[in-house]
Amino acid sequence: xxxxxxxxxxxxxxxxxxVTLSCTYDTSESDYYLFxxxxxxxRQMILVIRQEAYKQQNATENRFxxxxxxxxxxxxxxxxxxxxxxxxxxFCAYRSGGGADGLTFGKGTxxxxxx
Amino acid sequence: GAVVSQHPSRVICKSGxxxxxxxxxxxxxxxxxxxYRQFPKQSLMLMAxxxxxxxxxxxxxxxxxxxxxxxxxxxxxxxxxTSAHPEDSSFYICSARLATGTGELFFGEGSRLTVL
Numbered sequence: 466x467x468x469x470x471x472x473x474x475x476x477x478x479x480x481x482x483x484v485t486l487s488c489t490y491d492t493s494e495s496d497y498y499l500f501x502x503x504x505x506x507x508r509q510m511i512l513v514i515r516q517e518a519y520k521q522q523n524a525t526e527n528r529f530x531x532x533x534x535x536x537x538x539x540x541x542x543x544x545x546x547x548x549x550x551x552x553x554x555x556f557c558a559y560r561s562g563g564g565a566d567g568l569t570f571g572k573g574t575x576x577x578x579x580x
Numbered sequence: 581g582a583v584v585s586q587h588p589s590r591v592i593c594k595s596g597x598x599x600x601x602x603x604x605x606x607x608x609x610x611x612x613x614x615x616y617r618q619f620p621k622q623s624l625m626l627m628a629x630x631x632x633x634x635x636x637x638x639x640x641x642x643x644x645x646x647x648x649x650x651x652x653x654x655x656x657x658x659x660x661x662t663s664a665h666p667e668d669s670s671f672y673i674c675s676a677r678l679a680t681g682t683g684e685l686f687f688g689e690g691s692r693l694t695v696l
Contacts, residue, residue, distance in 0.1 A: 508671060510624075510687035556623060560685075567614040567626040567675070568685065 467492045467559050471571035478547045479579045485532075486542045486574050488557030496562025499533065499540045504573075505553040513555070516540065518562070544576075552578045582608045584676045586688035593664055594696055601659045601691045603674030609654040610676035614685075615647075618671040630657045654679065664695040 468491045478484035490499070501513040516524045516533050523531050528545045544551055557571040583606040593599050603613055611632050616624040628649050629637045636649035646668075648660040657676075661668050673690040 508618075508673075508690045510673065510675075512685075565612070565629070567616070567629055568624075569626070570623045572623045
């Protein structure tokens with residue numbers, strides 16, 4: 466079974482600064498996808514960024530980028546120019562490449578933005 | 581992006597009653613939908629995978645007779661919590677997978693169940 470580990474229960478960053486959220490995972494599969502989801506107080510899950518394991522290039526979405534280290538099974542999220550609206554729970558998630566399985570989530574990191 | 585709607589968003593019921601939660605994909609077809617449970621300040625735990633026209637697949641430890649799942653059409657899956665008890669109180673979230681293309685997943689807004 467796959468596992469996803471987020472070792473930072475809470476992180477705090479000053480507005481406009483950069484923060485990195487850590488995520489490691491364990492799998493024996495070679496084909497899979499990794500995701501970062503944001504869950505604000507409304508509880509709606511919002512996809513932040515997605516990475517296909519077969520792609521070597523790190524995914525980027527505006528201020529959000531990942532550092533995908535496949536050999537180390539590490540998938541960290543970097544948020545640049547942090548904004549107050551970035552405050553939320555962030556979940557790292559794994560999905561098998563076949564797509565038939567649901568997502569396996571990490572325990573989440575609570576991100577606090579200091580004004 | 582595609583929209584997934586859950587209803588009701590909040591429900592309060594008495595112990596022993598059954599509650600049905602609906603998950604609808606509004607503008608796309610979803611052959612597969614997933615049901616998650618989230619306790620306060622915890623992560624989402626996959627409960628079951630719902631496939632249109634067939635029986636749901638439950639994760640280990642999830643009672644299939646307690647959490648009935650029906651996926652009768654390509655746009656609707658329902659989760660019925662039968663004979664609910666206070667320990668069933670939780671936040672239930674569904675996600676729907678695009679039947680075509682990338683198979684992207686989209687989440688509903690979640691349903692908060694409180695059992696008195």
